[in-house]
Amino acid sequence: MSNASSAPSHATVLPNGWEMVIGLEVHVELDTKTKLFSASPNHFGDEPNTNIDPVTLGLPGALPVINRRAVELAIRLGLALNCTVQASTFHRKNYFYQDLAKAYQITQYDQPINIDGYMMLPGDVRIGIERAHLEEDTGKSTHFGGTSGRIHGSDYSLVDFNRAGVPLVEIVSRPDIRNADQARQYVSELRSILLAVGASDAKMEEGSMRCDVNVSVRKADEPFGTRCEIKNVNSIRAVGKAIDYEARRQVDVLESGGTIRQETRHWDDSEGRTHTLRVKEDADDYRYFLEPDLVLLDPGTEWVESIRASLPMLPAARRARLAQLTGADKESEAVYVIVERGQDDFVQLVADAGGEPARALVYVQQAFAEAGANPSVPAKDLAALTLLERDAKVTATQAKTILAEIVANGGGDAVAIAAAKGFEALDTSAVEAMVDAAIAAQPDAWAKYCAGEEKAMGAMVGAIMKSSQGKADGKVVTAILQAKRG
Amino acid sequence: MESEFVSVVNIVDSIRAGKTTASAVLEQHLARIDKRETEIHAFNHIMSESARANAASIDADLKAGKERGPLAGVPIALKDNMCTRGVPTTCSSKILEGWKPPYDATVVTRLQQAGAVIVGKTNLDEFAMGSSTENSAFGTTRNPLDTSRVPGGSSGGSAAAVAAGFAAASLGSDTGGSIRQPAALCGVVGVKPTYGMVSRQGLVAFASSLDQIGPFTHTVADAALMMEVIGGHDPLDSTSLDQPMASLTAVLGQGVKGMRIGRLADMPDGCEPEVLARLDAAFVALQAAGATIVDIALPSLSYCLTAYYLVAPAEASSNLARYDGVRYGLRVESADLISMYGATRAAGFGAEVKRRIMLGTYALSAGYYDAYYGKALKVRRLIANDFAVAYQSCDVILTPTSPTVAFPIGEKTSDPLTMYLCDIFTIPTNLAGHAAMSVPFGTGAHSMPVGVQILAPALGEPTMFRVAAELERAS
Numbered sequence: 001m002s003n004a005s006s007a008p009s010h011a012t013v014l015p016n017g018w019e020m021v022i023g024l025e026v027h028v029e030l031d032t033k034t035k036l037f038s039a040s041p042n043h044f045g046d047e048p049n050t051n052i053d054p055v056t057l058g059l060p061g062a063l064p065v066i067n068r069r070a071v072e073l074a075i076r077l078g079l080a081l082n083c084t085v086q087a088s089t090f091h092r093k094n095y096f097y098q099d100l101a102k103a104y105q106i107t108q109y110d111q112p113i114n115i116d117g118y119m120m121l122p123g124d125v126r127i128g129i130e131r132a133h134l135e136e137d138t139g140k141s142t143h144f145g146g147t148s149g150r151i152h153g154s155d156y157s158l159v160d161f162n163r164a165g166v167p168l169v170e171i172v173s174r175p176d177i178r179n180a181d182q183a184r185q186y187v188s189e190l191r192s193i194l195l196a197v198g199a200s201d202a203k204m205e206e207g208s209m210r211c212d213v214n215v216s217v218r219k220a221d222e223p224f225g226t227r228c229e230i231k232n233v234n235s236i237r238a239v240g241k242a243i244d245y246e247a248r249r250q251v252d253v254l255e256s257g258g259t260i261r262q263e264t265r266h267w268d269d270s271e272g273r274t275h276t277l278r279v280k281e282d283a284d285d286y287r288y289f290l291e292p293d294l295v296l297l298d299p300g301t302e303w304v305e306s307i308r309a310s311l312p313m314l315p316a317a318r319r320a321r322l323a324q325l326t327g328a329d330k331e332s333e334a335v336y337v338i339v340e341r342g343q344d345d346f347v348q349l350v351a352d353a354g355g356e357p358a359r360a361l362v363y364v365q366q367a368f369a370e371a372g373a374n375p376s377v378p379a380k381d382l383a384a385l386t387l388l389e390r391d392a393k394v395t396a397t398q399a400k401t402i403l404a405e406i407v408a409n410g411g412g413d414a415v416a417i418a419a420a421k422g423f424e425a426l427d428t429s430a431v432e433a434m435v436d437a438a439i440a441a442q443p444d445a446w447a448k449y450c451a452g453e454e455k456a457m458g459a460m461v462g463a464i465m466k467s468s469q470g471k472a473d474g475k476v477v478t479a480i481l482q483a484k485r486g
Numbered sequence: 487m488e489s490e491f492v493s494v495v496n497i498v499d500s501i502r503a504g505k506t507t508a509s510a511v512l513e514q515h516l517a518r519i520d521k522r523e524t525e526i527h528a529f530n531h532i533m534s535e536s537a538r539a540n541a542a543s544i545d546a547d548l549k550a551g552k553e554r555g556p557l558a559g560v561p562i563a564l565k566d567n568m569c570t571r572g573v574p575t576t577c578s579s580k581i582l583e584g585w586k587p588p589y590d591a592t593v594v595t596r597l598q599q600a601g602a603v604i605v606g607k608t609n610l611d612e613f614a615m616g617s618s619t620e621n622s623a624f625g626t627t628r629n630p631l632d633t634s635r636v637p638g639g640s641s642g643g644s645a646a647a648v649a650a651g652f653a654a655a656s657l658g659s660d661t662g663g664s665i666r667q668p669a670a671l672c673g674v675v676g677v678k679p680t681y682g683m684v685s686r687q688g689l690v691a692f693a694s695s696l697d698q699i700g701p702f703t704h705t706v707a708d709a710a711l712m713m714e715v716i717g718g719h720d721p722l723d724s725t726s727l728d729q730p731m732a733s734l735t736a737v738l739g740q741g742v743k744g745m746r747i748g749r750l751a752d753m754p755d756g757c758e759p760e761v762l763a764r765l766d767a768a769f770v771a772l773q774a775a776g777a778t779i780v781d782i783a784l785p786s787l788s789y790c791l792t793a794y795y796l797v798a799p800a801e802a803s804s805n806l807a808r809y810d811g812v813r814y815g816l817r818v819e820s821a822d823l824i825s826m827y828g829a830t831r832a833a834g835f836g837a838e839v840k841r842r843i844m845l846g847t848y849a850l851s852a853g854y855y856d857a858y859y860g861k862a863l864k865v866r867r868l869i870a871n872d873f874a875v876a877y878q879s880c881d882v883i884l885t886p887t888s889p890t891v892a893f894p895i896g897e898k899t900s901d902p903l904t905m906y907l908c909d910i911f912t913i914p915t916n917l918a919g920h921a922a923m924s925v926p927f928g929t930g931a932h933s934m935p936v937g938v939q940i941l942a943p944a945l946g947e948p949t950m951f952r953v954a955a956e957l958e959r960a961s
Binding site: 094104 | 568569575577582585587588589591686687688689690691693694695721722723724725800801803804807808810812813814823827847850851852855859
């Protein structure tokens with residue numbers, strides 16, 4: 001996934017002082033071997049209705065037994081989201097649908113396992129996490145015939161219970177998000193945390209991570225407006241687009257004198273708009289009550305603390321560590337990308353091998369987009385290259401060429417490669433002579449540049465780089481030109 | 487009335503001693519079934535073929551010197567709401583007609599491992615909702631002691647099967663009295679164990695927080711043996727108590743000397759005088775055996791019936807919502823999916839089940855939860871507190887099991903509220919999750935049997951069985 005988190009904010013600004021208020025409900029499937037309440041396998045993509053058993057099918061007499069690993073993963077996630085982990089209970093959420101075999105979903109209601117956490121976004125924005133609770137997934141219905149792909153008007157429907165009973169954690173944010181950029185950053189960061197703690201593979205395209213978005217608008221400092229919940233938001237990009245569309249729709253309704261109904265809306269990604277799915281008056285009465293087939297789930301302090309002690313360093317801490325090592329901004333794209341790829345440890349190895357950390361960061365970002373967390377190139381080879389460039393023995397362009405060769409060969413001596421290619425950085429007096437020659441050759445360009453037309457410099461730099469056969473350092477050329485203009 | 491019934495303990499001993507065989511014992515029971523089942527209708531499904539094969543295999547094993555368990559060769563009947571692999575399990579409801587579970591309930595597995603011979607699945611009030619077995623979709627069970635009368639319910643088939651000698655013992659389920667009341671009405675022993683002592687895995691749920699499986703037997707010793715076989719922790723039931731089953735057969739001879747027996751200072755109205763007379767006789771007998779009688783109060787007793795008829799239907803409305811005609815059981819074809827659901831449930835459920843689904847759905851609805859279900863939960867806590875106070879001054883409490891002896895078939899069917907009153911003494915135990923059992927103690931009106939109920943706190947089975955054994959000696 002490309003990372004938009006670090007991009008400077010270009011969020012849609014609403015007109016006339018309107019402000020967005022956004023809360024996210026994210027469902028993630030936990031990466032367990034078996035289901036939340038039975039020994040049936042939790043595995044995506046198998047033949048329909050093969051990962052089933054009496055509990056999954058809700059057969060009469062079958063009883064749920066909680067999966068300890070699912071509880072552990074939920075606690076790992078809760079701790080990573082700075083939640084309080086507490087003794088919790090399960091409730092039955094009663095509703096009738098063909099992919100819900102028992103006609104109730106076992107979920108956590110008034111006593112969830114994780115409460116009161118938060119996540120930090122760029123710019124020290126703190127997003128509250130209300131709860132992150134355990135529940136079972138439903139089966140999956142597919143409707144055939146008709147036009148909408150929905151059950152209404154279809155000829156027949158098929159139900160696959162492989163997904164039924166898969167353990168989910170639903171992470172409910174507080175309405176602290178104020179624009180689409182923050183919402184995307186939140187989802188992206190949540191995904192990174194899920195991967196870091198091993199709770200989920202968090203694949204939105206496979207449905208193992210699913211977002212519902214609550215959007216309302218208000219004038220700054222006024223009370224919250226009526227919210228709409230948007231479903232079917234299946235990518236991080238769609239999160240941003242759906243929010244921008246929906247907020248703008250609500251502003252238009254309000255400014256033309258209308259009111260917002262509390263309703264559930266469906267995001268149509270191809271049309272780029274939301275449609276009414278159901279209004280609040282149609283809402284189901286879920287008749288929640290305590291699930292009598294389960295008992296209090298009390299993980300106990302000892303277990304929770306042992307899980308806490310086993311947590312890996314989280315993405316935010318790794319970014320801070322990498323930023324400190326390299327001198328880069330902790331919210332810079334390079335830092336985000338490297339940590340997301342898990343290559344921050346490799347940058348550290350290059351630094352440990354005597355390399356210059358800032359250049360190591362740039363090289364790793366450039367060269368190892370496809371390499372995974374552990375590039376198969378000796379860190380000392382990259383370290384040697386950073387020093388060549390730092391000491392102006394080679395130019396940035398030459399360094400890039402050497403880097404490509406080192407990567408292609410799985411390693412290599414930067415000094416030897418530079419020598420073999422005849423790379424050497426020209427000294428400043430030689431470059432000055434070339435600059436003088438270029439000014440003489442292109443008097444028009446020089447005049448324009450002197451008159452303040454910055455673009456004119458590009459042609460001159462290009463000519464100088466060409467005549468030096470890449471040996472001149474572009475930065476040095478630019479500096480000399482600027483100095484000569486005075 | 488037959489008098490030659492042999493107890494579980496005697497059957498086990500006789501087979502072990504080589505005086506008879508599992509097959510011979512089975513044939514005696516099958517012969518009684520042949521003779522009287524048409525009249526009594528204790529069973530939904532008789533398993534004579536598999537029972538004969540099972541008995542033959544037990545005989546062969548025993549002959550070869552193999553150990554076959556503490557119930558080797560004992561014919562046992564199962565209430566038809568316990569799952570039996572490949573054998574129809576109907577809950578006496580049309581909605582489950584034809585369904586064959588792909589697994590055995592834990593109690594069934596434990597009985598089989600103990601060498602029991604399963605003879606059949608017994609009739610019940612549909613989904614265990616009723617006190618007379620008149621709510622079965624497959625016909626009423628009759629009381630073997632007087633076939634014009636009900637056997638009680640909901641486990642009426644299991645009680646009748648033991649009383650008629652169709653099986654040496656049987657299993658029932660007790661949600662509000664469904665083992666104890668039919669045991670009392672049929673003159674046999676019936677046990678409702680502490681909630682969590684016997685696994686519910688494979689018991690088709692009526693009200694999950696109240697349901698508990700227990701045995702029907704002729705004798706207290708038989709009941710103790712049955713409890714030792716079916717009780718104990720089951721990892722497949724999360725509400726199963728995580729501790730070993732207490733020995734009950736070992737305590738039966740210990741007597742009640744020094745024991746404190748609780749007596750309700752205020753007896754609710756509506757009890758037949760003969761029933762109260764038998765209860766008094768039971769107190770006298772225990773006193774004679776060295777126990778002391780202590781007056782106790784259960785101030786919340788009068789709210790229990792109401793609370794039960796909110797909690798049980800609420801859970802039932804959720805437990806029974808899955809029967810939609812799609813994956814198993816009855817399906818009534820109709821124009822589209824939604825009308826198929828409606829037609830199936832309309833045809834599949836009987837009147838009492840529908841009544842309770844509606845009651846329960848209403849009690850849980852937004853806006854009504856606090857007034858009904860929420861209040862019922864408070865009563866559960868109140869009655870538990872009442873018991874806690876009472877058990878500070880006594881070890882067990884004695885009450886009638888049922889306010890009346892077995893009543894004539896049809897007498898209460900037109901008035902559900904009168905029928906609900908049958909459970910006045912049995913319901914508090916379920917609400918509190920405690921143990922209780924009914925022991926036959928003489929006869930009352932119409933020469934029908936009267937049961938005395940022994941109430942004990944959670945895990946109070948050993949004490950409860952000592953009292954039961956004493957009453958049995960005195961009766």
